[in-house]
Amino acid sequence: MNKLMFFLVISLLHIQASGQNYPIRHLDISSGLSNNSVASIYQDQNGYMWFGTFDGLNRYDGNDFKIYRHIHTDPNSIQGNAISCIEGDFENNLWVGTTAGPVVFNAERSSFSPLQYYDTNKKIKPLNVTAYEIIAVHGLHMILVATKEAIVVYKEGEKIGTAIPFNGKLNYIARSISYNAKKQIFYVFITGTGLCQYDIKSKKLTLLNNTITGANCIKLTNEGLWIGSDEGAYLYNDRLNTFSKNYFLEKNSRTRFFSAGKQTLDCH
Template identity: 30%
Template sequence: MIKEFIFIILILFAVSNSAQTKKLRFDKITTADGLSSNHIAFIFQDNRGFLWICTQDGINRYDGYRFKHYKHIPGNINSISDYAANHIMEDSKGIFWISTREGLNKFDPASEDFIHYKPQPNDSASLSNEKIVCTAEDRFGNIWVGTRNGLNLFNPGTNSFTPFQRNLSDKKSISYNYITVIMNDSKGNLWVGTQIGLNKFNYETKTFEVFKSETSTGTENEISSSDMDFNLLQNYPNPFNPATKIKFTIPASGNIVIKVFDALGNEIKTLADEYKPAGTYEINFNGEGLTSGIYIYQLTTGYYSKTFKMLLLK
């Protein structure tokens, strides 16, 4: 009897906890509340408690009540280098490092100026690629920069970079040039994630220990394709009736999803949901049976998503 009573109490406790979990509520914060864009790429909290929100239209600093915007201003070298920000990191000195598609940005909150770092022609000590994905600081205070074409170590004394890129003849080089994430573990080890494999950096030998799944399909052609950009083009013809073509490029192998929506955001059709190697592709869309109007198509793969509008005119 006692066992049955305890069992019933445990069941009631579990049900009570489940009911409490369902009461969680989310408050939505949008452009109507002062956010510069509803497209959020990354959120970070600094050592003073401020939230930094990377969007498709600049960076937002949020104190819980108000937003302060940092946007790209064409012609102003002290503004952020691009409209969209992908990632932000604060180092041990209180300096912020912002990743964009138009280079790396160093931001000093005291002056509120941005210093830009971009690849320079014929300069091997500059960034390996302008498309910056992420940054991290290691236990020695070094700043590491992940791009779509290699890993870079920042040298503050010379404002230069040391690149680490895939070398097909060196098994201890990084597994792939398209960097996705950089982090340190509790023991101070530096880990680098790529589109093909995980890498652990050896500080003594300046080499990498590579970890891949047994089903990894990385090939020489895939690795050499890392200099391509993720891209979605405007459909052609546009306006169209009833068929049109959509062209896109993916810089690394992965699952791609292409969907079509109406102007209200209702899904009309999934054109593709499949694994594809890196490359450029073209897909057809037939609007037969649909009414005239504006439609939206979206390409999503990995960390990236892009949309375009198209006009069906009958």
């Protein structure tokens, strides 16, 4: 199922369950959306809906779409057209992950700024690799970006972060992240390695469990930490440091989890 359609279907079910009757619109390229493959959805503080597609970033005001694409001759345009994730900071700037690297969008200037990071030698480098996921923790004034090379930690308001090494190296794929506020840690899934954790206090990234070494997404819900892979979905037991059996009887690829209340809902 198309991810945007899935989102709207889930919204409809939630509204019906609440006993409310709101109009539901189906949005696609005929409505002005740049591409029907939607990877990320975000609503900013002004009420705008943002859709990250395989061909551009879309802002929706309830009536019309405004599309942002990379323009080769414009250094202030977005770095890439394939959008993987969207997050907001405390100043209402958008942090947008693309396959060409993450950027920060300033709405007042209508410009995109690329991000940089300090490597293990304290050298500043451009962050121009795929950003899979971005999570902001406003209470701690920090933003964590999961990329094709490492996780990078930023202080809100700054555009140069610190790359966190794993086993002394930065060359690892941080495929997905999820924040556990109670434990003050980020769960990080590293491709080819397994489930890890980044401890905010110690600033160290360590391995938790290597039973599953390939995953597309992870998400912490009231039920626990879900792992979505090409094989199916698994629930992590942090007390026993074990995974459940596959929740699907047959191979069933999972690439994104959505949650509504206490129920976990997943999208292919």
